[in-house]
Every structure is written in C-alpha cells, then in structure tokens.
Amino acid sequence: MKQSLRTPISLAVISLIGLWLLVASTGATTMIKTATDTDIFALPDIAINTTVSSAIAFALMVLVAAASFYFARKLNKKTPLWLILIYGFGLIYGILVWLFAGATMPISALLSGALALAVPLVFGSLAGVLSERVGIVNIAIDSQLLAGAFISALAATLSHNLYVGLIGAIIGGAIVSWVLATFAIKYVVDQIIVGVVLNVLIVGITNFFYSTLFADNVSLFNQPPRFDRILIPLLGQIPVIGPVLFNQTLIVYLMYLAVAGVWVALFKTRWGLRVRAVGEYPKAADTVGIKVFRTRYISVMIGGALAGLGGAFFTLGQVGAFGKEMTNGAGYIALAALIFGRWNPIYAAFAGLLFGFAQNLQYGLAIIGSPVPSEFLLMLPYALTAIAVAGLVGKVTGPAAAGKPYIKS
Amino acid sequence: MNKIVKEIFSPSMRLTLLAVLASFVFGGVLVAFASSEVQTAATYLFARPGDFFLAVWNAVFGAYDALFRGSIFNYKVDNLLGMIKPITETLAYATPITLAGLGLAVAFRSGLFNIGATGQIVFGAMFAGFVALNVPLPAGLHLVVAVIAGILGGAFYGALVGFLKAATGANEVILTIMFNYIAALLLAFLLKTPIFQAPGSQNPISSAVPESAKFPFIFGDQVRIHGGLILMLVAVVAVWWLLNRSSTGFQFRALGHNPSAAKVAGINIGLTYVLVMAVSGALSGIAGATQILGTEKFLTGGVAASFGFDAITVALLGRNNPFGVLAAGILFGGLRAGAVTMQANQGVPIDIVLVVQSLIVLFIAAPPLVRSMFRIKAEKGGAK
Structure with missing residues (x-):
C-alpha cells in the first residue's frame, strides 16, 4: 500500500x-x-x-x-x-x-507566563486522557476544573489550610467526573450530552453560590491563602529554564509528577493495560475477566481528581479567591491539547504547554506594541486541533470504544 | 385532537413532565438555601419549625411567582400592555433558541452531533450584519438580502464541518467545538476593524443596523416581537416538512439510522453530510440574523449569548421533533425571560436558570433515574 x-x-x-x-x-x-x-x-x-x-x-x-x-x-x-x-x-x-x-524578546518571562497558563490545561488534558483511554468521552473537563477551583477556595478558606483546599479540589473534581461516569455507564446517556450539560450545570451552580454566598461574606468563604513558590536548589539555577520550571508552587511540581505518573500507570502497569483494553474493546476485556464498569469508574474519577487539582491552581496557586467562570474555557483547550497530543499523557502535556505559550504570547506582544491581533494567537489551539482531527498532519484516532456505552449482555 | 391528548398522557410525555418538575423542585431547594430569611429561621429550627417552613415557602413561592410574572402573565400591574408584556418577552427569547434548536434537531436526526450552533449563529450574524451595515439597499430588499446573507453565512460554516467530515472522516463533535471558538475570536477581531466597528468608537461594537434592514415590529414599538418570530414559525413547519415529507429528509434520516445501509441504498454519504450540516447551520444562521436585525440591532461579541447551549437542550427536550423543539424553545425562552424578573424582584441569581435547564436535560436523558425518583415502574415494552 x-x-x-x-x-x-x-x-x-x-x-x-x-x-x-x-x-x-x-x-x-x-x-x-x-x-x-x-x-x-x-x-x-x-x-x-x-x-x-x-x-x-x-x-x-x-x-x-x-x-x-x-x-x-x-x-x-x-x-x-x-x-x-x-x-x-x-x-x-x-x-x-x-x-x-x-524589540527584545524576554524569553524567561514568556516561558514562565506560558507555564502558568498551561498548568490547568495539562491537568485537564490528563483528566481527558484517563477518561477517554477507558472509553468515556470527557467533554466535561471544564466543569471538573471549575469544581476544583470552587471547592478548593471554599475548603481552604473555611479550614485556613491549603492542603485541605487541595483535598477538597480533588474530591470536587472526582465528584463531577463520578456524575459523568454514572450517567454514561449506569444510565447509558450519550457521553457528549452529559459532558456539555455538566459544563453548564457546574457554571450555574458555582455562579449561583458565588452570587448568594461568596459575594456578601468574602472573608468567611472566599479568602483562601495561597501557595508560596519553592525554589529547588541547583535545578532552579539553570539559565533560562531553571527559574521557569523549578521555582514554582507545589501544584506545579504535582503536575510534573502527575504527567509522569499517568504515563507510567497507563503504559507500564497491568492496571494501565486493562484501562486501555476497556477503552479499545470492552467486550474482549470483559471476556477475560476485567471488570469493565469498575475500571471505567475508577479511571474517570482519578482523571476528575487530577482536573480538580488543575482547578485549584486557579485559586490556591494564582489568584487566591474564586471568581465567576474563572476557568474561562480552559477545559475546552485542555480537550484540544488532549486530541492534539493524541491521547498520550506526555504529548498532551507538551500540547498544553504549547497552547499556554500561544495564549501568553499576546501579553508579550502587547508590551512591545506589536500590531499582531491577539485573537489569532488565542485561536491557535483550536485551529491546530481542527487541522489535527482533519488528519492533515498524520492520522489522529482516539480509543476505539470512546463514546460507546458498554452494555453487558 | 384525540391524538394530542393521547400524546400528552403517553408514558414518555409523563416522564418529560416529571423531569421538568423534579428540576424545578431542585431549583427551589437552591433558592431556599440561598435565602437569608431561611438561613435565619434555620438557626432556631427546632424551637420554631413553623417559621422555617414558612420562610422556605415564602422564598420558593416568591421566586417562582416572579418567574411566572416575568415570563407568562404579570397580574400585578393594572394595564393590559404590562400584563401581556412578559409572554412577548418569552417569545422574543424563544425565537433564536428555537431556530438554532431546529438546526441541531436536523443534524441530530441525521446522526451528526452538531455542537456548533454558537459558531454558526456567529457566522449568520456576521454575514447578515455585514450586508445590513455595509451594503446600502432600498428598504424591504435590504432586510431580505441581509437575512439571506445570514442564512448563507450559517450554512457555509456548517457545511465546512460537513465537508471536513466527509473528506477526512474527522469527528464532527471536536470540529464544531473548535469552530465555535474560532468563530467567536474571529468576530472579536473583526469588531476591532473598520469592517464592523462603529466609526469613532473605541469599543468592540458595530453601529446601529439601519432602519431599512431591521425586522419590523409586529405589535408596535413597546413589545420586542418582530418579524423574526414569524420566520421562526415558518421554519418549524419547513423543517417538519423537510424531515418527514421530502426525499432529502428521508435521506437525512436514513443516514442517521444507519450510515452503512444508507450507503448501500445508493445515498451519497459525503454529499449528505455536507447538506445536513448546511441546513443545520443555515437555521442557526437565521437565529443569528434575527438577533442582530431584530432584537439587538447592534453586532457585539456576545451575539450568540448562550443560545448555542440552549439550542442543544431545546433539541434534546423536544426529542428532535420540530413541534417539540418549538414547545421546548418557548419553555426555555420563558425561563430566560422570567429569570430577569426573578433576579430583579427576589434577588435570585439568574444562574438558577442554567441549573434548572441542565437538570431537565440530564433527567430527560436518563429515564430510569426519573422513574426511580418517582417510584414508577418501567412500562412494558421499554418505553423511553
């Protein structure tokens, strides 16, 4: 051929x-x-x-x-x-x-800004990888990020403890992905519908509580502490990339671990093999005794927990307080990164970094007064992903059973 | 007539109504939770439980009463116009939602998951707006040409997805999601260029649509009902005819049932993908045109609002049946209109609409969940 x-x-x-x-x-x-x-x-x-x-x-x-x-x-x-x-x-x-x-290109500043924008994208795309690899299409990444951001701000404020906030974010993301999994697996609802609806449902719920609960009692509910940066000795002193990569908050270091961890788990462990088998051919997996439904629930929920961490970066890692719709569609860019990264955690992480870089470039260009409109830089992730799924640069295919409910007969 | 009565009492319709009811109950819980009176009464719940339940009743009744007065009939004013104004607001909101919902219903029936109503509305509004703002034409003709441009804009953007799917096998869900963002950013860019930006303005907004290209108001200037509503009603019938009576519609549905069988039967799959998406996009394009030429009268970055999502929910709630879509469009239009009053009068955030709307769709999509909530046994023969 x-x-x-x-x-x-x-x-x-x-x-x-x-x-x-x-x-x-x-x-x-x-x-x-x-x-x-x-x-x-x-x-x-x-x-x-x-x-x-x-x-x-x-x-x-x-x-x-x-x-x-x-x-x-x-x-x-x-x-x-x-x-x-x-x-x-x-x-x-x-x-x-x-x-x-x-003009002068401040490469370190560009890169560190890019990393900050990329953190939620990377966590979100990992959530997508874990979900889609096991056969559940995850359009709801944005809602998992948003839930993580909301709950982490609330939990950290109530407890005055950042780590409680992080745990809250993990639980929040996992709960949203549990809803996705339940509707997809138990009620056999079209996964795309559930995803789209969840995104709006979580926007509605968080906006509602933001307006009714947070707005009047900021110090009571929405004033979490923030993580400090931790400079890693030696690594942090490498020229150019050192301060960018190794003078960051705990959440960023967790991200490095998560990318590596998801890759190892998916491709080097028995559990990962099972996950991928369920995502490619659930019937065969079932035949050899893999519990299809349980594997799906677990993988999707671990993904949701990671997305929750990504959401916590918006609040505990950056801004502090929760803001209405503060993910600003990051979940959809994470979805783009996941597809552009071909359902591979490491490629997806790099795609997330690339998209973060493209988004951040607009600020660098604004400073030097460049005439290039920011909209086109912002468009880049979506355009590249559209090009990628249209198969113009290599064939992009996801897990075979993604989006198809498994009905045990 | 008998048929309609039968339809209303059919098991599937009953589940639909129960799903709507359950969603409103859940919305009521949120309203009660957020009410400061309820919170105060809850602190001495065990001392005087009556106070608590009265506070809950007042909060929930107040909210839904405001919703009713904002969307259907305002019995608290003493002039006729004020009384019927809410229902006209509902219809004004329902117009774009129903049009875009019809577009999605066409695609869903044909097995194409078009999530791209937002982008197609934006393209419709841009094309219609371009003709309205930049092409001087005599009154009457101007409106017609602008609407046609809107239809073509939406159809083009939809057909592009259909073409890419046909040519490369790309997944239409991903494509339409990406295309939504591309369209919104393109509009944001164009609103900063002389193509759309009002002369002398620093803001991303166009100048007002000239009179010659505006939809005429049907009931005078006081109510926002314009020719777009009639266009929407025509579209409902046209889509019904297309899907149920025309041979093109038969091909669409055949594609939706089983693409392989449709191919064997001699239907040109690729061409049908393009056609389905063109029709679907065209309807969203009309929605965009009615927004800029009728309701908004300016082109802004927010022209598509949340209509893209509303359209998905409307198509699902209407079970992809044109008349069902119309009913669902009026329901969600009413929610939108009523929520404005609810926020102004009762201080209930408008976001409650998103919650109720999302829950309705989730419940509709999962009949077993609704059945278990209301302890209904599954009907024989597996009614959906």
Whole structure:
C-alpha cells in the first residue's frame, strides 16, 4: 500500500508561512533576553537578524517537507514524529523572532507566563486522557476544573489550610467526573450530552453560590491563602529554564509528577493495560475477566481528581479567591491539547504547554506594541486541533470504544 | 385532537413532565438555601419549625411567582400592555433558541452531533450584519438580502464541518467545538476593524443596523416581537416538512439510522453530510440574523449569548421533533425571560436558570433515574 501524501503536502503548504515570513521581514534585529536574577552564570543576550532567522526557518521547513515526500514515496514510510517536531520548532522559531522584530524578546518571562497558563490545561488534558483511554468521552473537563477551583477556595478558606483546599479540589473534581461516569455507564446517556450539560450545570451552580454566598461574606468563604513558590536548589539555577520550571508552587511540581505518573500507570502497569483494553474493546476485556464498569469508574474519577487539582491552581496557586467562570474555557483547550497530543499523557502535556505559550504570547506582544491581533494567537489551539482531527498532519484516532456505552449482555 | 391528548398522557410525555418538575423542585431547594430569611429561621429550627417552613415557602413561592410574572402573565400591574408584556418577552427569547434548536434537531436526526450552533449563529450574524451595515439597499430588499446573507453565512460554516467530515472522516463533535471558538475570536477581531466597528468608537461594537434592514415590529414599538418570530414559525413547519415529507429528509434520516445501509441504498454519504450540516447551520444562521436585525440591532461579541447551549437542550427536550423543539424553545425562552424578573424582584441569581435547564436535560436523558425518583415502574415494552 502506498503511503498517503497528505502529510508531505500539508507540510509543504504550511511552509508558505515561512516564505511569507522571509518576504515580509525587514531585516530588523531581535534581541533575545535570556538572563534572570537567579542564574549561576548569565548568558549574554542574543541578537538575531530577522531576515536571517526567517531564512533559516523557511529552509528548515522546506527540508523537512522534502524529507517527508522522500519518506512517503521512496521509503514508503510515515513521516517520523521527530521530523515533524523539527518542523514545528522551525516554524515557531521563525514566527517568534519575526514577531519581536526590532524589540527584545524576554524569553524567561514568556516561558514562565506560558507555564502558568498551561498548568490547568495539562491537568485537564490528563483528566481527558484517563477518561477517554477507558472509553468515556470527557467533554466535561471544564466543569471538573471549575469544581476544583470552587471547592478548593471554599475548603481552604473555611479550614485556613491549603492542603485541605487541595483535598477538597480533588474530591470536587472526582465528584463531577463520578456524575459523568454514572450517567454514561449506569444510565447509558450519550457521553457528549452529559459532558456539555455538566459544563453548564457546574457554571450555574458555582455562579449561583458565588452570587448568594461568596459575594456578601468574602472573608468567611472566599479568602483562601495561597501557595508560596519553592525554589529547588541547583535545578532552579539553570539559565533560562531553571527559574521557569523549578521555582514554582507545589501544584506545579504535582503536575510534573502527575504527567509522569499517568504515563507510567497507563503504559507500564497491568492496571494501565486493562484501562486501555476497556477503552479499545470492552467486550474482549470483559471476556477475560476485567471488570469493565469498575475500571471505567475508577479511571474517570482519578482523571476528575487530577482536573480538580488543575482547578485549584486557579485559586490556591494564582489568584487566591474564586471568581465567576474563572476557568474561562480552559477545559475546552485542555480537550484540544488532549486530541492534539493524541491521547498520550506526555504529548498532551507538551500540547498544553504549547497552547499556554500561544495564549501568553499576546501579553508579550502587547508590551512591545506589536500590531499582531491577539485573537489569532488565542485561536491557535483550536485551529491546530481542527487541522489535527482533519488528519492533515498524520492520522489522529482516539480509543476505539470512546463514546460507546458498554452494555453487558 | 384525540391524538394530542393521547400524546400528552403517553408514558414518555409523563416522564418529560416529571423531569421538568423534579428540576424545578431542585431549583427551589437552591433558592431556599440561598435565602437569608431561611438561613435565619434555620438557626432556631427546632424551637420554631413553623417559621422555617414558612420562610422556605415564602422564598420558593416568591421566586417562582416572579418567574411566572416575568415570563407568562404579570397580574400585578393594572394595564393590559404590562400584563401581556412578559409572554412577548418569552417569545422574543424563544425565537433564536428555537431556530438554532431546529438546526441541531436536523443534524441530530441525521446522526451528526452538531455542537456548533454558537459558531454558526456567529457566522449568520456576521454575514447578515455585514450586508445590513455595509451594503446600502432600498428598504424591504435590504432586510431580505441581509437575512439571506445570514442564512448563507450559517450554512457555509456548517457545511465546512460537513465537508471536513466527509473528506477526512474527522469527528464532527471536536470540529464544531473548535469552530465555535474560532468563530467567536474571529468576530472579536473583526469588531476591532473598520469592517464592523462603529466609526469613532473605541469599543468592540458595530453601529446601529439601519432602519431599512431591521425586522419590523409586529405589535408596535413597546413589545420586542418582530418579524423574526414569524420566520421562526415558518421554519418549524419547513423543517417538519423537510424531515418527514421530502426525499432529502428521508435521506437525512436514513443516514442517521444507519450510515452503512444508507450507503448501500445508493445515498451519497459525503454529499449528505455536507447538506445536513448546511441546513443545520443555515437555521442557526437565521437565529443569528434575527438577533442582530431584530432584537439587538447592534453586532457585539456576545451575539450568540448562550443560545448555542440552549439550542442543544431545546433539541434534546423536544426529542428532535420540530413541534417539540418549538414547545421546548418557548419553555426555555420563558425561563430566560422570567429569570430577569426573578433576579430583579427576589434577588435570585439568574444562574438558577442554567441549573434548572441542565437538570431537565440530564433527567430527560436518563429515564430510569426519573422513574426511580418517582417510584414508577418501567412500562412494558421499554418505553423511553
């Protein structure tokens, strides 16, 4: 069978962006500021000519596109993922340098802002991975985040204890996902309907209590403490990425553990094998004695608990107080990250980081007064995901049984 | 007539009514919980339980009484216009909800899970708004062309999803969710450009739609009922005809029942996907057009409001039947209209509507849950 030319052609077409960057570049210089206060040794700022960088990016993209054609036609193989990653790197590099032409790009500030926006996305996408891998479509990630944010603020305020807040968030997220699982499994309701409705139901409930309970008694119900940053010695002093990754709150460190933990659990343990079996072919799993329903409940609820933690980041990790609809649709971007990351916890986490970066870029660009409209940066996660599900860059398919109820006969 | 009576007392209708009832009861619990009078009375519940129950009754009755007066009939004013104004508000809200709900019903019946009413409403409103604001035409013709543009806008955005599904097998749920956000952001961007932004304005809002492109008010300027309502009623009948009497509708439903069988029967699946989504998007497009040309008269970023979600609930509650969708649209339109009065008079947050609405849909979708709540035995033959 011949390999489809869809990927090479798509890569070639997207390379036109690189060509446009080259044509539209003015030859101005972009300064990349890498130094921060905590570095052991400070890297010097780097000056890059935008025309040169656009040329490099364009060349990289054309080369990868050509290699992709070569793989498809001569070797009859799929384009390997690392080639597509190089391509993506070239594209992002070219666009970034071009966007900051004639100005200074504060790379550390951009990255740390990106991480802050990405934390709920990563937790949310892990919730999606655990849910969809076991065969339950989770459109309700947003509601799990929101429930986590709400309950963590309430619990931490009432108890004056951050850890009680975190536990509350875990329970809150798990309860919402339990409702999703119950309606999907016990009542065999269409999982997409339950997800969409849950998102609105939780918005309604949290808004209602926000207006009636929180608004008049802020100090009583909605004034939680916040987590302090913890600087990890040595790791935190690596130039550029050190302070970004290793001078963070507890919730961020939990996120690193969660990404690794979900990956190990899904792909290296017996439980993970069972989860994936149930998500791909529940009947076969049932035949060999795996308890399909119980596996589904447990996996979905662990996912909800993780999403709850992501919700706690909005309150205990960042703002402190709970605000109406404070997730601002993050659950839907997490859904996008999960699909863009092909139902793999590690890819999904990187997709979450990428989407967080794109969202955060608007603030960096606003500071230098760039004319690029923020709406297009915000659009990026959705557009990339639409492109991904349309199969333009490789085929994206989820677990086979996701969305289909299992009826034991 | 007998048939209608039979339908009302049918097991499935009874479950629907019980689901609505249960949701209102739950909403009442929330209202009572949030009432400060109830909270005070609860502190001496065991000393004087009567006070507590009286406070609960007052809170819940007050809220639902305000809901009734805001949505159906206001018996507390002494002029006719004020009395019937609530029902006209209900119909004004019901117009876009029902139109978009009809669109989704067409898609759901054809087996396509279109979550994208929000984006399709936005596209309808943008296209209609573009013609209304930027294309000078004589009165009468202007409105017609603007509405047609709205239909085309919604149809285009819907058909795009149908095309992608047909060409690449992409999942329409994911596509429509992503497309909703893309449409909203595109509108936000365009509202900051001269294409839509009112000259001299710093805010993301268009100038007012000119008179020539406005839907005429039917009952004078005092009530917000405009030609869009008639368009909506026509659409209900048209969708009924399309789905139940036309051969295209037969193909749609065949696709919904069993795509493989439809393919074997010689139906062009890919083309039907595109057509279904175009029709579905067109109806949401009309909803967008009626909002900007009739109710709102400006184009803003909030043109789709929560109509996208309302449309999903309306289509489900109406069981994808055009007349059912109309009834459900009026119910939810009433909830929206009444909630405004409820918030103003009783201080009950408007969000209670979202809770009641979501619960109705959850209960409708899970008949066994409602049956166990009301201890009804399952009907023979597995009535849904």
